[in-house]
Amino acid sequence: MVGFHYTLPPEGLAQAFPFHLVLDSSLRIVQVGDVLQRLITTAAVGDAVEDYFVISRPKISWDLDKILTKQNSLFLLSAKDSALHLKGQMMWVEVENVLFFLGSAWGYNPGDLKSLGLKLQDFALHDTTTDFVILQRTSQMALEDTQALTQQVQVKKEQVEKLLQHQEKLTQEAHERAQALEKTLNDLRQTQLHLVQAEKMSALGQLVAGIAHEINNPLAFVSGNLEFLKTDVANLLRFMVLYKAQGQHLSSELETAFYELEFDFLETDLPKLLRSLTTGSDRITEIVDALRNFSRLDESPIKQVNIHDGLDSSLRLLQHRLKGQPARAPIDVKRYYSPSFPSIECFAGQLNQVFMNIIANAIDALESDPNQTSTITITTSQLSSDWIRVEIADNGPGIPLAIQAKIFDPFFTTKSIGKGTGLGMSISRQIVTEQHGGHLYFQTSIQVGTQFFIELPISRG
């Protein structure tokens, strides 16, 4: 670099720095830029600069030595009597013993400068102060754009979220409707099944009741006449014995007849036959009673019923299945009936159907594993002043875990086609829970057995 040889004349400097100050070594004003002079009209040559300005930056007082150490710092001066701020630098000119402040008015927005009465032409052309305030205003507009766009994005986002929520709600509603439809369909199927089964049971009940009634009358003749027959036969035999005792007066023809009659055998066998007939007749009477009790068609739908009678009737009707079979020993039935068991208000015919289903299933389970001693245990108990429980347990193979959850499903069966409808347990649960407000559940253990619990309210109130 060759060095600097040229400088501005004082007028040129004043034009390039219309806000400049020149101070002497005692920091008194010796020269003021023309625009600055216009802004601080009272400032005159010889006045102390500290009367008009404070140094905002750097944090020093008006002290020449301190100022000289900060010649490389940006100086911000603030007018004491106005909102004028100056931004610039301090330069000490050794030759002339003066301190130059070269800078410009400063504002954060055009309003700050305008309020001081400044115009564009008050700034030197090289001065970027006005450019800066224009830029600042433009940045502000860009920021407003950004804020508006952000708001638009937010609005769109909220709209999308609302739509998504709406969609989710619709999906949920559709799902709920589908579920409701499925439930309705299931209910309808259940109702239909129940109706079909009820109709079947009703028809069967009527048939059973009809048969029982029809059998009952001739049975009354049989059992009633059997007593007379016993008396008559006893009298006849006694007469025959007496007659035979008069042996020497019997004709040979009567002797032969006695012989062919095997009277001695007849005398001992006939009472046995009559006893057997009586036993058979009693058995028929019991079965007819059981059939009538089971169907309960001769009674009102809801009444106070002794549950033990229902259990006994079911057992009697299943007697043929409880007996020993060629492939297995008889099934032992143990009844632990509570002596203080109350009558309960119920649909007796329906509950009998439940007992019949569960006991029949227990028999099926026991038949599937004929090698052990089979037992069905029926226990009744009163749970509280309002509830009773019937427990029907078997010591069969138990219900495998995989099918436990399906036990009460309609059409679920482990039996071969034609052997079971798969409706028994489903309908039983419906009868217990829906018709009677009770509970039907089970506990099972593999190779130990299964217990079904029927819990019912004593009163339907």
Next chain:
Amino acid sequence: MYGLINRAIQDMVCEHHGSDVWDIIKTKANIEESRFLVLKSYPDDLTHRLVFAASEVLGLSSGEIMRAFGQYWVEYTGKAGYQDLLEMAGDTLPDFLSNLDELHSRLGVQFPELKPPEFDCEQTDDTTIELHYQSSRQGLAPMVVGLVEGLGNRFDQSVEVTQVEDRQQGDDRDTFHIKYDAE
């Protein structure tokens, strides 16, 4: 053109004719932007399409629209936040016009894609100014007429603007003869 210009056109149409008309113009001009960004530089073609569509929809010539826009622009820049700056640019119409080129020079420094026009102002007598205008863009002379009229409104001075040189007619530049009331 920067988005500020396009947004000003939008606001002018909405203010004077309603947002429905603006939607029609926008559709006709095949413009999808819902908001013009102030600092974004849009193709000049977009602004030309807007002016052309507005001309068809409003039944005005492009020149009339540009002139109306020039008037609106003075008012709009004030409302858009440049009010203080405009006030610093001059207290009277001649003052302001003499600073017009300076103002555009400073804007050009900050907006590299602005391609600002040049203005040369010549006070011919106490009530007359010759304003010479040169731009790299074509067809904006009517806007200058509106701009000077808008400044007249701003300073509450009636002005009469006559174009005496027209680049479209083969002259080297556009020149406007401005006659205004002396204060």
